[in-house]
Amino acid sequence: MIDRILAKRIVPVVVLDRVESAEPLAEALLAGGLDIMEITFRTSAAEASIKRIAASFPEILLGAGTLLETDQIKRAKDAGAVFGLAPGFNPAIVAAAKEVDLQFSPGVMTPSEVEGALAFGCKLLKFFPAEVAGGVNMLKALAGPYGHTGVRFIPTGGVSLGNLAAYLKLPVVAAIGGSWMVDKQLVNDGKWSEITRITKEALAAAAEAR
Numbered sequence: 001m002i003d004r005i006l007a008k009r010i011v012p013v014v015v016l017d018r019v020e021s022a023e024p025l026a027e028a029l030l031a032g033g034l035d036i037m038e039i040t041f042r043t044s045a046a047e048a049s050i051k052r053i054a055a056s057f058p059e060i061l062l063g064a065g066t067l068l069e070t071d072q073i074k075r076a077k078d079a080g081a082v083f084g085l086a087p088g089f090n091p092a093i094v095a096a097a098k099e100v101d102l103q104f105s106p107g108v109m110t111p112s113e114v115e116g117a118l119a120f121g122c123k124l125l126k127f128f129p130a131e132v133a134g135g136v137n138m139l140k141a142l143a144g145p146y147g148h149t150g151v152r153f154i155p156t157g158g159v160s161l162g163n164l165a166a167y168l169k170l171p172v173v174a175a176i177g178g179s180w181m182v183d184k185q186l187v188n189d190g191k192w193s194e195i196t197r198i199t200k201e202a203l204a205a206a207a208e209a210r
Contacts, residue, residue: 011038051080
């Protein structure tokens with residue numbers, strides 16, 4: 001999982017209101033060159049959307065985000081998600097993910113949370129909410145005491161085309177999480193070609209930041 005995320009360096013954070021949008025969105029992202037998706041469990045369409053994409057597009061590295069309850073862990077895994085994420089660090093959620101062998105990235109924003117996640121063996125962590133939590137400077141500070149542990153971060157929250165390069169140039173950043181290429185309005189309006197265009201633009205910017 002980490003190798004594939006490192007190859008693209010972008011994890012699109014998807015909020016789907018309608019299950020019918022799942023497969024066209026997956027096609028639009030693939031057309032743009034991106035084979036990674038995080039579908040958040042913020043809507044009732046999430047679980048069925050993951051099932052559809054897992055069945056139709058096995059080439060996609062499919063994740064489930066905003067996993068806040070232990071039962072969501074099993075549902076996400078059974079639906080076909082191969083990794084999970086959460087905005088915060090909840091030991092019970094991390095333990096539930098380990099029980100079903102779901103690779104999991106808890107969210108952190110403080111040294112104590114980083115250490116808690118490391119104690120559970122989590123090395124790929126979501127840094128959220130990135131911009132309001134100190135952004136690039138905060139990650140530089142965290143890299144000091146924790147960089148040698150092998151921990152890597154996926155900053156999410158306020159990351160955009162305009163600032164992704166600053167994040168991706170940091171050695172402790174594996175990838176960025178963003179929603180601008182899968183903007184909810186674009187998805188609901190079915191503007192798949194526009195999503196493909198923005199995705200290509202984002203991947204090009206990420207490649208330049210290496």
